[in-house]
Amino acid sequence: MLKVQSLRKVYDGHGRQVEALRDITFSVNPGEFVCVVGPSGCGKTTLLRLLGGLIAPTSGTVMVEGRPVSGPPDGLAIVFQEYGRSLMPWLRVRENVELPLKAKRVPRAERAALVHESLAAVGLADAATAYPWQLSGGMQQRVAIARAIAFQPRVLLMDEPFAAVDAQTRADLEDLVRSVWQRFGMTMLFVTHDIDESVYLAERVVILSSSPTIVLEDLAIDLPAQRDQLETRSSARFVELRHHVYEQVQKAKNRSAVTPVV
Amino acid sequence: MKAVITGLRRVVALVGLPIVLLLVWWFASADSHTAAMPPLKRILKVFPDTWFGERLTDDVLPSLIRLTEGYCAALVIGIVAGVAIGSSRTVRAFVEPVLEFLRAIPPPALVPILFLIAGIGDTTKILVIIAGCVWPILLNTVEGVRGVDPVLVDTCLTYRVSGLLRLRTFVLRSASPQIMTGARQALSVGIILMVISELKASTDGLGYTFEQFQTRFQYPQMWSGVLVLGLIGVVLSLLFRFVESRVLAWHRGQRAAERTSL
Ligand SMILES: Nc1ncnc2c1ncn2[C@@H]1O[C@H](COP(=O)(O)OP(=O)(O)OP(=O)(O)O)[C@@H](O)[C@H]1O
């Protein structure tokens, strides 16, 4: 479904070169939920933008549904890290969710049904006529998710969607994303810097190093499909897995501390 | 009761200062014997006879029609060109020096030239108004279009919002605060140019009437014309504010929301 091979991205601008990604290879199977975890500034957003066809790689290939990416691929949606800014402040919540459907030329009646269904799925049916700036951060995030769901993507990319919300909202949103994924069955790539979150959510975790960024490990998460904030997080296996991921990230940090960055 | 008081306060705020100024004018000019500065009492006395007859349809109306035509044409040209220039860096690089040159020319200086090219009819007067009004609209539109949020640009790319839908729901809406700023500046420029364009080689209009009063030493009438101009300015600006409050309701709401959250 998603395939990334020897991907490298160097930003070149204002006389300064930044190697955001050095060598990334991994793939995501259809319908799978994969988390990419890595420290702040390691190039997670860059990776998503490459997958979404918003920027071109310096070298290496990106494939979505078997086709090389040269622009935004069909059937792929992104929930952006700056979710608040990704909603149009002059459109009501309903219109924001509806806009991609209009672009897709979905008939009016079907549009209304999809908007209603997806807003209900994120628990925001009541907020349909509000403007985004009348909502809290967590609610705005849910609108962005609703917009992605209504689009009915086959691939959904999420960029640290819960970095800016409080712990309780975050837990709720995590469960929401799991349930959305289980219900709609899309291929999910979820980017986060939070190790606990990645283990809790995913079936597989791709661990990135800090810059210069490579894949440290591709780790299967063999937790039961039905997850629960209390049960799962206190299970022995969860603790083991998160310990393992944490160790990997820590090791990488020490290593990059001794090898000077070129 | 409270509503009545706030209503009263708004009325006082609106007409308070004008009334004070009129009173000052009234008493300061009461004993004036300077021909060019007649008492306000005489000005008000000639006001109805001067303006509520044929002059309303033969001079005021043609002026306002030309202003409307010129202003609307400037809006269309300014916004269309502004969107084109603001959307493309290449176009901008080519056009910017020429724009700076053209903008530096004061429109009244064009009047004699335009007379030669377009004759002494309405066309010239409308062209003068366009030549002045188009710049604030154009330059502000360029700024507005350049300032679109890159996250929203990515959002539109990802969700395939393109073409006319993108222009209508994204680019123009996003630039609308700046476009309105430009339109407001253009309105006052337009009123000035409306008068100036009619001072020479004209057969009707407010500017023409002014010129007539001046050559016939009808100073009270001339001063009453100043009042008419002022009133036109007030009415148009109220009209503008009404439209603006509709178009930019989201913007005011968003800014208020940002202020309270800080
Ligand atoms: N458009 C750009 N031009 C130049 N450098 C960039 C650009 N975008 C990102 N970078 C740089 O690339 C590196 C990776 O950035 P990126 O935003 O992908 O990291 P991230 O893992 O998403 O970080 P965070 O966890 O803070 O969101 C950073 O050093 C950043 O400064």
Ligand SMILES: [Mg+2]
């Ligand atoms: Mg990021």
